[in-house]
Amino acid sequence: MKRFGKVIKLLLLFSAALALFVLAGCGNQSSSDKTVKIGIMASDDRIWKPLAKKLKKQGIDLKLVEFTDYNTPNKALTQGEVDINAFQNYHFMNDWNKANKGNIVSIGDTYIAPQRIYSKSIKSVKELKDGAKVAIPSDSTNEDRGLRVLEQAGLIKLKKASLHTTKDIIENKKNLKITPLDAAQTAHSLSDVSMAVVNNDIAEDSGLKPSSAIYVEKITKASKPYVNFIATTKDKKNNATYKKVVKAYQTKFIENKLKEIYKGSTLPAWNYKF
Structure with a gap:
């Protein structure tokens, strides 16, 4: 009986350990779901770093992946190296999708920057x-x-x-x-x-x-195709966490940051009247 009791205890300990392992795994998965990698142009980090701090308070860990050219951010997006990116305008996206049989879509406007x-x-x-x-x-x-x-x-x-x-x-x-x-x-x-x-x-x-x-x-009504935006792939366009990133961007806080950093050279596009 004693031996049988020891077996029962061992089984109970094993079950408890297994339960903790499963819970830990679930916790890690939840944390992973809140981590978002975003591809940006290097100069835009001054906007995205302050926003990342704001999003941290909402439980979103925004990881900035910086690029210095226009050739790689969309490749990184379609290959899963980043979850979203923010560097291109509508004209660029449509042309890139056509040339690469891509499925990139906009999930929210950011700014328009005159050449x-x-x-x-x-x-x-x-x-x-x-x-x-x-x-x-x-x-x-x-x-x-x-x-x-x-x-x-x-x-x-x-x-x-x-x-x-x-x-x-x-x-x-x-x-x-x-x-x-x-x-x-x-x-x-x-x-x-x-x-x-x-x-x-x-x-x-x-x-x-x-x-x-x-x-x-x-900047005129004809400038709409040159509005920049946050993009992802079509299958992820309804991702709730990505939408929170967009919502956090389209605020007075970022509008003021654009004015502060770019001295009027870049305009908030989400409320711009074309």
């Missing part, structure tokens, strides 16, 4: 000489946008197209030598070209001050 023209040699686009070299971003979305900015500035005219390339230039009175470059290289090209159209985050990463731009893209 700017920078130069080290001139102080106005009117000072451009005939045959001057001009750099614009080379990815299809930003090449289109860069060309539209040059048209806004009165330097070229474009034929109608959904996504313009340099082949769509129908008037170029100054015979400008317009060269598409990887977006990350446009700022670095300023020593070799008369001017460059540079995306806001690339300018930030390169130390270019928005106030030093010689031309700023005008």
Whole structure:
């Protein structure tokens, strides 16, 4: 009987240990569900770090994964290396999905950042000489946008197209030598070209001050495709934790952070009237 009692005790101890193990496992799973990896451009960490602290109080551990180019964040998203990302606009996403048979979707708008023209040699686009070299971003979305900015500035005219390339230039009175470059290289090209159209985050990463731009893209109703947003894959678009991240972003707190950090160069898009 004593031996039988010892067996019963051992079985009870084993059962208790097993129960604790299962509970611990469930606890870890719950914690894992609250961890969200987000892919961002490096310069945007000044917005996302304060937001991560806010989300921590809501039980969400936001892990920032920083990128310095536009080629990898969507690949990282589709390959599961990040859960969400926040770097692209609608034009870029639609073009990327089409080219890569992707299933990336928006789950909430963040900001809109006008493209700017920078130069080290001139102080106005009117000072451009005939045959001057001009750099614009080379990815299809930003090449289109860069060309539209040059048209806004009165330097070229474009034929109608959904996504313009340099082949769509129908008037170029100054015979400008317009060269598409990887977006990350446009700022670095300023020593070799008369001017460059540079995306806001690339300018930030390169130390270019928005106030030093010689031309700023005008934001109009036609600018809606250039609104940035938080993205995930289609199968995760209804994830409750991701929606909490969006809700936390679209607040007065972040609106004030955008004003504080970007000095008016970046506008909150979730309540912007296009």
